[in-house]
Amino acid sequence: MAAWVRDLHFPRLDILITVDAIYQVTPAGPVPAAYGDSLYLSNLDDMVGSRVFTPTVYFYSENNQREPIAKVFRRALANVLVPYYPLSGRLRETIEGKLEVFFGPDQGALMVEARSSLKLADLGDLRVPNPAWAPLIYRFPVEGADQVVNMPLVIAQLTTFSCGGFSLGLRLCHCVCDGLGAMQFVAAWATLAKVGPASKISPSPCWDREFFRPRVPPTVKFPHKEFARMEEGSSLGLILSQAKLVQKCYSVSREFQARLKWLAQSADEDARTGFDAVAAHVWRSWVKAIGIRPLDYELRLSFSVNARPKLGAPPLKEGFYGNALCVACATSTAARLAEGTLSAAAGRVREARVAVSEEYMRSTVDYLETHRPTRLEFAGKLSITQWTRFSMYESSDFGWGRPLYAGPIDLTPTPQICVLLPDGDASGGDGSLVVWICLPEYATGSFGQCLSKLDCDDEM
Numbered sequence: 001m002a003a004w005v006r007d008l009h010f011p012r013l014d015i016l017i018t019v020d021a022i023y024q025v026t027p028a029g030p031v032p033a034a035y036g037d038s039l040y041l042s043n044l045d046d047m048v049g050s051r052v053f054t055p056t057v058y059f060y061s062e063n064n065q066r067e068p069i070a071k072v073f074r075r076a077l078a079n080v081l082v083p084y085y086p087l088s089g090r091l092r093e094t095i096e097g098k099l100e101v102f103f104g105p106d107q108g109a110l111m112v113e114a115r116s117s118l119k120l121a122d123l124g125d126l127r128v129p130n131p132a133w134a135p136l137i138y139r140f141p142v143e144g145a146d147q148v149v150n151m152p153l154v155i156a157q158l159t160t161f162s163c164g165g166f167s168l169g170l171r172l173c174h175c176v177c178d179g180l181g182a183m184q185f186v187a188a189w190a191t192l193a194k195v196g197p198a199s200k201i202s203p204s205p206c207w208d209r210e211f212f213r214p215r216v217p218p219t220v221k222f223p224h225k226e227f228a229r230m231e232e233g234s235s236l237g238l239i240l241s242q243a244k245l246v247q248k249c250y251s252v253s254r255e256f257q258a259r260l261k262w263l264a265q266s267a268d269e270d271a272r273t274g275f276d277a278v279a280a281h282v283w284r285s286w287v288k289a290i291g292i293r294p295l296d297y298e299l300r301l302s303f304s305v306n307a308r309p310k311l312g313a314p315p316l317k318e319g320f321y322g323n324a325l326c327v328a329c330a331t332s333t334a335a336r337l338a339e340g341t342l343s344a345a346a347g348r349v350r351e352a353r354v355a356v357s358e359e360y361m362r363s364t365v366d367y368l369e370t371h372r373p374t375r376l377e378f379a380g381k382l383s384i385t386q387w388t389r390f391s392m393y394e395s396s397d398f399g400w401g402r403p404l405y406a407g408p409i410d411l412t413p414t415p416q417i418c419v420l421l422p423d424g425d426a427s428g429g430d431g432s433l434v435v436w437i438c439l440p441e442y443a444t445g446s447f448g449q450c451l452s453k454l455d456c457d458d459e460m
Contacts, residue, residue, distance in 0.1 A: 004256040005452040008249040008434065011124040013132035017114045017159055021070075024152075026108040028078035028197070031085035039086055039101040042212035043368035044323040045175045046099045049376055052146050053155070053171040054182065055137045055410070058396050058403040059126050062164045065399065069166055070113045070158050073398065076193035077109055077156065083205050084185055084321075087153045087176060097372070099149070099175060109154035112138045119163035120404070127423060128249050129436055131410040137169035148173055168398075174323070179390050180306065181321030187395035194399040203319035211316060212324075218366035221359060226302050226329035227367065230379040234297040234334070236416075237379065239290060243440035245415050250451055251423050252278070254431030259454055264346035272346045275420075276353065279303060279384050280345035281451070282418055282435060283330075286382055287337045289447035290440060295335035300381040301349065302329045305356040306389070312358065326361050328352040342454075376414075384418045388433055393422070411438045 033039070044050070063069055081088045088108050089101040114136075124130060138157040153176050157169040172182050188201040257274055264277035283301045292299065304325040308316055316324060330352035337345055392406035407421050415438045423432035439447055 004253040005448075006251045007448055008125065008128045008251055010128045010130035010132070010249070013123065013130065015116060015118060015123075015132060015135045017116045017135050019112060019114045021113040023074060023111045023113075024108040025074055025077045025081065025111050027081040027085055027088055028075075029082045031082060031088070033085055033089070033103045035103060035105075037103045038092075039089070039207065040209050040213075041091075041099050041101065041175060042209045042322065043214060043365045044212055044325065045209060047323075047368050048373050049327070050174045050178075050323055051099070051148050052174050053148065053151075054174050054179075054408070055169070055171045056392075056406065056408055057133055057136050058168040058170070058406045059120060059123075060166055060168075060398075060400040060403055061120065063160070063166060063400070069160070070111070072193050073156065073158055073168070074111050075197075076189055076398070077111060077154070079192045079197045080185070080189040080201070081109060081154075083201065084188065086207060087172075087185070089153065090151065091149050091153070091173070091175060093149060101153075101176070106150070108152065109156065110138070110152040112155075112157040114138075114157055114159045115161075116159055117162050120161050120165040121163065126405040127251075127434070129405075129407055129409050129421070129434075131247065131412070133167075133169075133409045136167050137171060137409070148175060168396075177321045178323040178325050179387070180308075181323070183390050183392065183395045184319070184321045187391070190396055190398045194397065205321055206317045206319040207322070208317055208320055209322050211320075212322075212361075212365050214366050214369035215362065218369045219363065220367045220370060221363045222355075222367075224329075224364065224367050225300060225331060226327040227371065227373050227377065229377050230300075232379040233294075234299070234380055235293045236290065239292075239440055240415050243442060245438055246441050246444060247411050247436065247438050248444055248447070250435045250448065251432050252435055252451075256454075257431075257433065260342065263342050263454055266343050266347060269347060270350070270354075272343075272350050273353075275386060276346045276349045277342065278420065278433070278435075279349045280342055282384065282437070283349075283382060284337045284342065284345050285447055285450035286418070286437070286439075287334050288450050289443040291443075292334045292380075295338070296333050297380060298331050298333055299337065300329050300331050300379075301352075301384065302327050302381060303349075303353075303384045303386065304328070305353055307356060307358070307361045310356065310358050310361065326356045326364055328356050378414075378416050382416055382418060383414075384420065387419055387421045411436065414438075 153173040155171040260277040418437040421434040
């Protein structure tokens with residue numbers, strides 16, 4: 001068990017940095033947008049869950065170039081903002097409260113140069129996301145919670161360390177790009193930094209948010225439980241409001257994932273994927289460890305599904321980097337999860353996943369048009385985000401090789417979330433994944449034990 005599911009630890013740190021310079025970076029050449037122009041954002045871009053910045057950090061072991069790294073990154077950022085010119089704009093609300101990108105007097109991305117007297121070795125295990133890395137990602141001294149309006153859509157901080165290594169702390173506005181779109185942008189930026197401004201980026205970026213305009217009239221054909229407002233009829237809300245919450249990370253080996261996938265299969269149903277198995281296993285472990293009551297309360301598991309492959313009439317254009325994700329939602333009572341089998345839970349995850357079709361996506365857009373949810377609903381819900389599908393390490397070679405770590409750093413302020421990360425390193429990893437989850441402190445021991453079991457009483 002110890003070799004297949006391992007508890008990872010991150011140290012408490014106090015990272016002091018000195019900010020040396022703050023730059024506004026504008027496109028290096030002409031762009032097809034004039035002062036006063038605006039760009040349409042789809043309902044998928046504009047939904048409440050997208051109105052956030054996604055903070056990530058990338059660590060690099062050494063600076064082996066004579067040219068200052070900040071100059072390389074800043075020049076490449078100015079060049080990539082020409083084809084990705086919408087990222088140089090700002091968001092504003094229209095009269096109806098809908099967001100759009102506009103081009104006014106305050107434009108451009110933001111780049112910050114900073115330094116620290118620490119060495120990379122002082123930051124602990126760089127495979128394990130650590131909330132203490134927060135000073136490496138720039139925030140304005142006065143900035144509202146989840147503020148996206150009138151903010152730079154790209155905020156980058158380069159921090160150099162005394163050992164010669166450095167980090168790139170990045171905040172991208174989720175309204176403009178989903179995870180796959182963000183990696184497309186980072187890859188283009190990295191190409192221009194590594195090869196130079198004359199290099200051709202591929203794919204060519206495509207805006208085309210009108211592809212997801214609502215139908216006239218809007219036609220909602222599904223109940224969309226992922227957005228439904230529910231009363232918190234279980235003990236979960238009270239537990240999370242009163243318990244001390246902690247973030248935990250576990251490395252799950254490729255072999256353990258394979259065994260979970262095998263156990264998750266059903267002889268009389270279609271095959272379950274590795275994600276179906278891992279998501280179901282985490283969901284069941286979470287329910288058991290927390291001890292949610294009553295047992296007949298219906299719980300929800302939500303996760304994003306990339307809808308790009310499901311769109312065929314017509315398909316999305318190559319290079320589209322906007323939000324093309326649908327939120328799938330599996331449901332089950334606490335009793336069925338705690339007392340049932342992994343195969344049954346994985347079947348519920350699979351059913352929710354395959355239900356996301358082109359029609360489901362269109363129905364989602366129309367639901368958001370008619371309902372416009374103003375807050376995220378967490379009653380009885382665990383949300384799983386799958387970062388393992390993103391090419392974070394492959395996309396972020398700016399000329400210094402693959403990063404030592406690439407990914408997010410903090411789960412707060414949302415306690416009901418689990419992130420699946422690649423257990424990456426400079427050699428490409430071994431197929432392990434990191435389960436990163438927020439738990440009540442009293443439940444951490446039980447969760448680790450449940451996570452380390454293949455199913456029910458079969459402990460490795």
